[in-house]
Amino acid sequence: xxxxxxxxxxxxxxxxxxxxxxxxxxxxxxxxxxxxxxxxxxxxxxxxxxxxxxxxxxxxxxxxxxxxxxxxxxxxxxxxxxxxxxxxxxxxxxxxxxxxxxxxxxxxxxxxxxxxxxxxxxxxxxxxxxxxxxxxxxxxxxxxxxxxxxxxxxxxxxxxxxxxxxxxxxxxxxxxxxxxxxxxxxxxxxxxxxxxxxxxxxxxxxxxxxxxxxxxxxxxxxxxxxxxxxxxxxxxxxxxxxxxxxxxxxxxx
Amino acid sequence: xxxxxxxxxxxxxxxxxxxxxxxxxxxxxxxxxxxxxxxxxxxxxxxxxxxxxxxxxxxxxxxxxxxxxxxxxxxxxxxxxxxxxxxxxxxxxxxxxxxxxxxxxxxxxxxxxxxxxxxxxxxxxxxxxxxxxxxxxxxxxxxxxxxxxxxxxxxxxxxxxxxxxxxxxxxxxxxxxxxxxxxxxxxxxxxxxxxxxxxxxxxxxxxxxxxxxxxxxxxxxxxxxxxxxxxxxxxxxxxxxxxxxxxxxxxxx
DNA sequence: CAGTGGTCTAGACCACCGG
DNA sequence: CGGTGGTCTAGACCACTGT
Numbered sequence: 001x002x003x004x005x006x007x008x009x010x011x012x013x014x015x016x017x018x019x020x021x022x023x024x025x026x027x028x029x030x031x032x033x034x035x036x037x038x039x040x041x042x043x044x045x046x047x048x049x050x051x052x053x054x055x056x057x058x059x060x061x062x063x064x065x066x067x068x069x070x071x072x073x074x075x076x077x078x079x080x081x082x083x084x085x086x087x088x089x090x091x092x093x094x095x096x097x098x099x100x101x102x103x104x105x106x107x108x109x110x111x112x113x114x115x116x117x118x119x120x121x122x123x124x125x126x127x128x129x130x131x132x133x134x135x136x137x138x139x140x141x142x143x144x145x146x147x148x149x150x151x152x153x154x155x156x157x158x159x160x161x162x163x164x165x166x167x168x169x170x171x172x173x174x175x176x177x178x179x180x181x182x183x184x185x186x187x188x189x190x191x192x193x194x195x196x197x198x199x200x201x202x203x204x205x206x207x208x209x210x211x212x213x214x215x216x217x218x219x220x221x222x223x224x225x226x227x228x229x230x231x232x233x234x235x236x237x238x239x240x241x242x243x244x245x246x247x248x249x250x251x252x253x
Numbered sequence: 254x255x256x257x258x259x260x261x262x263x264x265x266x267x268x269x270x271x272x273x274x275x276x277x278x279x280x281x282x283x284x285x286x287x288x289x290x291x292x293x294x295x296x297x298x299x300x301x302x303x304x305x306x307x308x309x310x311x312x313x314x315x316x317x318x319x320x321x322x323x324x325x326x327x328x329x330x331x332x333x334x335x336x337x338x339x340x341x342x343x344x345x346x347x348x349x350x351x352x353x354x355x356x357x358x359x360x361x362x363x364x365x366x367x368x369x370x371x372x373x374x375x376x377x378x379x380x381x382x383x384x385x386x387x388x389x390x391x392x393x394x395x396x397x398x399x400x401x402x403x404x405x406x407x408x409x410x411x412x413x414x415x416x417x418x419x420x421x422x423x424x425x426x427x428x429x430x431x432x433x434x435x436x437x438x439x440x441x442x443x444x445x446x447x448x449x450x451x452x453x454x455x456x457x458x459x460x461x462x463x464x465x466x467x468x469x470x471x472x473x474x475x476x477x478x479x480x481x482x483x484x485x486x487x488x489x490x491x492x493x494x495x496x497x498x499x500x501x502x503x504x505x506x
Numbered sequence: 507c508a509g510t511g512g513t514c515t516a517g518a519c520c521a522c523c524g525g
Numbered sequence: 526c527g528g529t530g531g532t533c534t535a536g537a538c539c540a541c542t543g544t
Contacts, residue, residue, distance in 0.1 A: 037529080185492070186494075187492055188336075188441055189489075189491070240440075241438055243339055243436045244436070265532075290510080305512090
């Protein structure tokens, strides 16, 4: 197993991929040390800096952890984490093993409510935003209602048929208009289904729902979407991985 | 502004702290570039590697972002993120601006249910775990019910009065027994209050609640706690920050 | 083109851990 | 003590961005 020094992929990424593959395949087992930095340095014939860069990369994904003076160890396998990772409904459902579907309930231009203006940090007040309401399915069962408000710097036409064909709004935006959802802030809360929502989701009114409100940022770091997603609590939950983080403070002066 | 080369704090952390302070104080403003790597190199009289280490450190906290060929920029201020950051109820409430309180409902040793055994990855079947049930308050209003199951390799005595005095279970474990909660996995879902829970939380039965189930890992990477936390939905929500992450794949062979 | 961040080298010394 | 990861240097060349 060697790396290709002529590849356009940097060496540290090739080495990181090698390490990931060793762990995924089970060659290197959980809680056991992987080869030391000096061993990997010799194996791949690169400098130790490059090895450390690769190890840091893999450690950031949580696949390995490092202990000073002891070694680098394979971490326990992670739960799939839908939180932290920004994805579309479509790929979220696929990764959960369900087939996504949708029914577009409405697609109109509206004057935004204050809540939406605030989330999108919209400056111009007399601006119209695109409002898309969709019922979403997992394996042909209704699972969620999405109410999205979209605002773009440039003029963008999105029609119901475009969206129906594409399936995923994020794919459509990226492929056709070069808008890449890069980051998002979410709040997660519990709420009760009102009669309209209950009818759409095929549950009794008052049933608990998971309400996820997301503000999405593109590669220009500007918010372009505010969306409220109402999920049936019996069919959807979120996963998160938490860790302690230090924050550096300046001591004296 | 200089750094102390003799300090036990590494240079890159001192430089990272300097950068954070510049941003916190508003000297460097959002979306504007900060000094380039070469400028910082000259300013602090360190190698570029050290500067890059500091910048990477700050970038990982999300305070700045980097754009190839353009520069390093101050990111928009982040929402406080209670998710990702593992904290105790006590410090979580304080960071939300409320005064935490608790009432210990029960503290007993029990034989764990299968769900708990699985979460704690308990090997020995005839093991007893410590079960602590608490009602938790924010500003003297009930906000949450915590049902925790604790299992330790070593023998640990925890009494109700210890816990009552300390306030925070995590502080008690860390200070008295050297057990540091380092990481955790959580699932977040919505549920309805049953009559008992409703009475404790002072809401109507059937009211939506946020159910957070956490498995907590100590510094030995072994799970030591499984806890279910039921929050009043009208007084508590979670925050999360999502971003796209690439996962390296090995191409051919 | 000049300036930015991205990758990489071949060393060095230190701090920590275990036997 | 030898082996581990942690910090640091003083360079080099490349890839990307703007003018």
